[in-house]
Amino acid sequence: MRSMMKNYRLYIWIVIVFLTLSTLVKVKAYSDNKELQAKRDELLKGKEIVTIWLKDDYDSETRKFQVREYNKYNKDNIYINLQVYGDDYINMLRTAVANNNKVDIFQYGFYQLFRYDRIMPMKELGIDVDKIGKNNFLYYKKEPMGVKVLGNDVKFVWNKEILKGAGIDTNIQPKTWQDVIEYAKKIKKAYPDIVPFEFPAYYLEELRISIGEMSVNKGSIYTTFWDYKNGKFNFDYAKDILNIYRKMYAEGLIDVDFDKKTKIHVREDFANRKTAMILSTFEDKYFFEGIRPLKFDIGISDLPKINIGDSNKYYYTGTYKCFMVNKNVDLKEEEKNDNEKVEEKLKHKEAVKKVYEWLLSKNVNMDILAAKKGLPTCFKDKVVKNDIYEEYNKDDNFTNEIYDPTIFINYDINLTKNLFYDSIRGNISVEDAINKLNYSYAKYCKIMIDYYNFDFSKFIED
Structure with a gap:
């Protein structure tokens, strides 16, 4: 019994000491915070x-x-x-x-x-x-x-060592997508374990880089396929690049799981020599210089064109x-x-x-x-001293998409992605995918008009 009483008193004493110390700490913290706040108030006065x-x-x-x-x-x-x-x-x-x-x-x-x-x-x-x-x-x-x-901005980037090993002149950029296909075939023959070409495609935003950006110089569209002259979404302009990717997929020139590749995966594959040519955005510059410095020389150029006579206009994207x-x-x-x-x-x-x-x-x-x-994006003179990959700064051919309603409408992201994927894999025809995309986006626009009184005429360039 005495032992129990002694333990009980010890317990009470410990609790009292703990509460006292806690109170002192809180008072000190409050005092410090009050002093800090007073100094801040004086600074901001x-x-x-x-x-x-x-x-x-x-x-x-x-x-x-x-x-x-x-x-x-x-x-x-x-x-x-x-x-x-x-x-x-x-x-x-x-x-x-x-x-x-x-x-x-x-x-x-x-x-x-x-x-x-x-x-x-x-x-x-x-x-x-x-x-x-x-x-x-x-x-x-x-x-x-x-x-x-x-x-x-978006650039075409290649590993000079791999291209040289495939018998390609590394100082001559591929000017058209037919050039890219020919390069890819030579790379596949020389290096069977290397994916010749990769592009980001996991997120819809990335498909606008890989499909939309490649299509904008075919007509009056943004990377979202909004036709800013006619006030509607028009995926007809995706036909050429989809057929090109479809051909490359069928010939094993792009990854079988291309749809799982994010921008991060693509840049990492390139740094690890798993792929030879990529579509690359300005964000990759920081990765290639600061996070994972490349141990090989690279070429950086403007994007290849579908037809050599196509215009050289592009839009900031991503x-x-x-x-x-x-x-x-x-x-x-x-x-x-x-x-x-x-x-x-x-x-x-x-x-x-x-x-x-x-x-x-x-x-x-x-x-x-x-x-x-x-x-x-607000000025064009972007020269930085000792810039290793200065080509990423050269964006004279890029401008902003100014009258794009896409962010204001509700659309099915997965449907859009899967139609692109299926057309590239050959599961459906390119024409069928385009027709379904045009129909779906016309329906989304109609919903915005009927339920929200949305005025698409406000998104047409003068």
């Missing part, structure tokens, strides 16, 4: 705070550094509060915008932002559209809503970064009679504009380019 939300990406660390430098040296009495989120970015943004949380500038996330009028048009912010160039904006109903600051401004930055109707609120809102709006223009500045974007973290 009188400054206009502009909040930016971005999704974590290649350029995140560079942008964090740029913001720290801006906060340290800018003379405009502005402080940028940069928040970077991971995979939960879309949900966080959806919640913040729905609840009118203070987000000023953010990376484009989802199309409902347009439908529910949550984005401030660029002209309302005071952005000079002509100065930046109308092709650099994301449009909704022909109204510029944000600037596409980063994009991806992932792009577009900055939008929260509609709440502007004055609300009920605030216009409150002079104090008007002054406060106008001051903040001017700060947001200055930060937005800073994000578009050449110096900021050249930093991104020099770090190989993204390809700026």
Whole structure:
């Protein structure tokens, strides 16, 4: 009994000591946090705070550094509060915008932002559209809503060692897809264990690189096959490249599981000498220089053409970064009679504009380019010193898809992908696949018109 009492007292004593220490730690932490907050409040006193939300990406660390430098040296009495989120970015943004949380500038996330009028048009912010160039904006109903600051060009890349071993002149780029087929046949004969040619195809976005980009110089279409002259989706222009891939598949010149290849798989296969020729985007440049430096010489060229006389026009594709401004930055109707609120809102709006223009500045974007973290689309002079694969920077033939409604409509991604896959594998004819795609997308557009009163005429280039 005495032993039990002694143990009980010891237990009570330990609990008391633990609670006391916990309380002291909490008090210390609270005191430290309070002191930290006081210092922060003093630092931000009188400054206009502009909040930016971005999704974590290649350029995140560079942008964090740029913001720290801006906060340290800018003379405009502005402080940028940069928040970077991971995979939960879309949900966080959806919640913040729905609840009118203070987000000023953010990376484009989802199309409902347009439908529910949550984005401030660029002209309302005071952005000079002509100065930046109308092709650099994301449009909704022909109204510029944000600037596409980063994009991806597409290049044809080959392993010079493998091509040389196959008896091919490594300094002569394949100018047409018939040249690519001839190169591929020689590679297959010389190196049976190497896949002659690979392209990304797992995601629909990647098929727009591998099929859409190869088709845009055949007619008035974007990589999504939106016909910007006639106001409809038209997959007829995919016929040539699908027949080319179909022929290459039948002859074993592309991987039997080509549909499982993402951009990551393709670049890794190329670095590991598992494939000799690839379709490559600017993102690969950082991988080939920084993450997995190549141990062989490569050739980089513009894309092969289906016919030698085809035009040399292409579109930035794949992932792009577009900055939008929260509609709440502007004055609300009920605030216009409150002079104090008007002054406060106008001051903040001017700060947001200055930060937005800073994000578009050449110096900021050249930093991104020099770090190989993204390809700026707002200017063409992209020369960087000591650039190993400078050909990736040469995007004079690329422009943005400005009046594309694809992101605003609901369509069946898997149906689209499988029709492309089946036509390449020979499971269905190319003509049948194209007819089904045209029919399906016409149906999707009709749904948007009937149920959402969507005006596709706003997505036709003048």
